[in-house]
Amino acid sequence: xxGFGGATAVRRTAEGRYAxxxxxxxxxxxxxxxxxxxxxxxxxxxxxxxxxHPVATATSFLRVARxxxxxxxxxxxxxxxTADVARxxxxxxxxxxxxxxxxxxxxxxxxxxxxxxxxxxxxPVGECVTFDAGNPARGFATQVDVRYDGATMGWLDGRPSGxxxxxxxxxxxxxxxxxxxxxxxxxxxxxPVVLNTGASGWAPTVELTWHMRAVPAPGWxxxxxxxxLVSDGWFDEEVEVWDSAGRLVAQSRQIARAGRNxx
Amino acid sequence: xxGFGGATAVRRTAEGRYAxxxxxxxxxxxxxxxxxxxxxxxxxxxxxxxxxHPVATATSFLRVARxxxxxxxxxxxxxxxTADVARxxxxxxxxxxxxxxxxxxxxxxxxxxxxxxxxxxxxPVGECVTFDAGNPARGFATQVDVRYDGATMGWLDGRPSGxxxxxxxxxxxxxxxxxxxxxxxxxxxxxPVVLNTGASGWAPTVELTWHMRAVPAPGWxxxxxxxxLVSDGWFDEEVEVWDSAGRLVAQSRQIARAGRNxx
Numbered sequence: 001x002x003g004f005g006g007a008t009a010v011r012r013t014a015e016g017r018y019a020x021x022x023x024x025x026x027x028x029x030x031x032x033x034x035x036x037x038x039x040x041x042x043x044x045x046x047x048x049x050x051x052x053h054p055v056a057t058a059t060s061f062l063r064v065a066r067x068x069x070x071x072x073x074x075x076x077x078x079x080x081x082t083a084d085v086a087r088x089x090x091x092x093x094x095x096x097x098x099x100x101x102x103x104x105x106x107x108x109x110x111x112x113x114x115x116x117x118x119x120x121x122x123x124p125v126g127e128c129v130t131f132d133a134g135n136p137a138r139g140f141a142t143q144v145d146v147r148y149d150g151a152t153m154g155w156l157d158g159r160p161s162g163x164x165x166x167x168x169x170x171x172x173x174x175x176x177x178x179x180x181x182x183x184x185x186x187x188x189x190x191x192p193v194v195l196n197t198g199a200s201g202w203a204p205t206v207e208l209t210w211h212m213r214a215v216p217a218p219g220w221x222x223x224x225x226x227x228x229l230v231s232d233g234w235f236d237e238e239v240e241v242w243d244s245a246g247r248l249v250a251q252s253r254q255i256a257r258a259g260r261n262x263x
Numbered sequence: 264x265x266g267f268g269g270a271t272a273v274r275r276t277a278e279g280r281y282a283x284x285x286x287x288x289x290x291x292x293x294x295x296x297x298x299x300x301x302x303x304x305x306x307x308x309x310x311x312x313x314x315x316h317p318v319a320t321a322t323s324f325l326r327v328a329r330x331x332x333x334x335x336x337x338x339x340x341x342x343x344x345t346a347d348v349a350r351x352x353x354x355x356x357x358x359x360x361x362x363x364x365x366x367x368x369x370x371x372x373x374x375x376x377x378x379x380x381x382x383x384x385x386x387p388v389g390e391c392v393t394f395d396a397g398n399p400a401r402g403f404a405t406q407v408d409v410r411y412d413g414a415t416m417g418w419l420d421g422r423p424s425g426x427x428x429x430x431x432x433x434x435x436x437x438x439x440x441x442x443x444x445x446x447x448x449x450x451x452x453x454x455p456v457v458l459n460t461g462a463s464g465w466a467p468t469v470e471l472t473w474h475m476r477a478v479p480a481p482g483w484x485x486x487x488x489x490x491x492l493v494s495d496g497w498f499d500e501e502v503e504v505w506d507s508a509g510r511l512v513a514q515s516r517q518i519a520r521a522g523r524n525x526x
Binding site: 105 | 318319321322323325326340341345346348350359362363364366368370371374375376377378379380425426427460461462469470472474476477490491492493494495496497499503511514516518520521
């Protein structure tokens with residue numbers, strides 16, 4: 001099994017223990033993408049639960065995860081008809097690298113919302129813009145196909161809009177229809193929204209919580225990212241993921257450090 | 264020490280162990296308020312950290328907490344110049360009741376935002392409405408002073424607006440100026456926003472993550488709550504807390520179960 005399924009595959013080695021091989025193709029240089037790591041956490045939590053959907057994932061990014069072997073520890077905290085809760089820790093070199101409280105549940109694919117907010121449509125896919133971050137032969141850009149609303153990409157040309165927002169279409173380059181695990185990747189797939197307020201450099205996520213809200217339809221996902229406050233070296237980034245049927249399928253908020261240079 | 268300080272006071276009993284007496288005055292009948300429990304978690308995490316502010320608190324509500332004695336376990340996961348991260352568990356009757364990943368940091372009270380969103384003003388306090396939930400002689404309403412924007416309170420008169428939103432001024436009834444611990448109470452102080460979409464009954468929070476964004480000024484806080492999707496028995500509720508100086512001081516999102524009757 002290759003592609004996203006293979007890159008996130010976990011192998012159960014004992015009760016509550018899993019092995020994973022972290023894939024450099026889901027990273028930038030040697031730092032792995034946070035959404036990819038959350039997708040791996042979800043695989044382990046779902047394997048250990050009777051429920052099929054990662055309803056809530058509250059994640060602390062403790063250290064930088066590196067490509068290569070890692071271990072996952074799943075510690076059940078509650079088991080219920082509506083939801084299971086587990087503590088899931090990604091361990092590398094005997095140290096906790098990422099830790100999450102992960103709630104799994106069972107969403108009804110045919111549910112009709114009692115209430116749903118709406119969002120503005122993006123321009124058609126064909127009118128959106130793409131770019132390659134760094135070396136296109138390797139890394140995140142070789143795996144995901146992201147088409148940006150040009151109105152939110154002024155930072156690319158050195159003309160940041162001043163508004164921390166970004167919008168894009170999202171899918172994998174391989175054939176892989178959206179599911180709960182791919183939503184983990186989607187909620188952290190945009191470049192940092194603070195690039196539009198003049199920040200540059202690495203913007204490491206400290207904490208990210210995301211919620212799966214509905215079973216996504218096949219096709220493109222759309223990502224609507226914004227921040228509410230950039231201050232004191234911290235910024236928030238909220239991403240809503242909508243599916244091709246026009247339904248809100250995931251929501252996230254992360255708190256991150258703005259504009260630190262990595263080296 | 265009485266009031267909110269006393270009700271959230273924790274006593275260190277050993278390395279990483281604290282005792283607390285949970286106060287029925289921060290509950291509804293016998294179920295304690297989630298924000299109160301998060302305030303107690305914050306006290307323990309802050310005591311164990313060199314940093315003074317609860318920057319990120321990602322909380323799973325596993326079981327119903329009851330008034331009376333409880334224990335807090337604080338397990339450090341990372342210690343850093345920018346932030347500490349700890350796992351904090353409230354234990355009652357030998358069972359984990361609430362568990363959080365809690366990030367503490369040091370916010371600069373004089374920071375000038377690089378960017379800040381804005382919100383609509385509420386009507387003046389004197390034009391807002393109040394109500395007593397249940398027995399006014401005891402419980403949450405005896406501790407907090409909440410003045411609601413009448414435009415968001417149609418559900419009180421059986422005329423829910425259909426829009427899951429609620430806005431209010433918030434302070435304690437006692438003299439206690441806002442701080443990071445009070446913000447934990449504030450982010451979960453509104454009635455469930457789904458009361459405005461026709462839901463009734465208990466709406467138990469499954470997961471709530473909140474972020475402290477700035478050091479709050481003295482005076483009233485304002486709470487701006489909304490939900491984006493009510494579907495399949497689940498709803499989200501996001502609350503922004505703004506201070507009397509017009510600054511965004513906290514953000515939260517919770518995922519909860521809609522319209523379950525409690526007994």
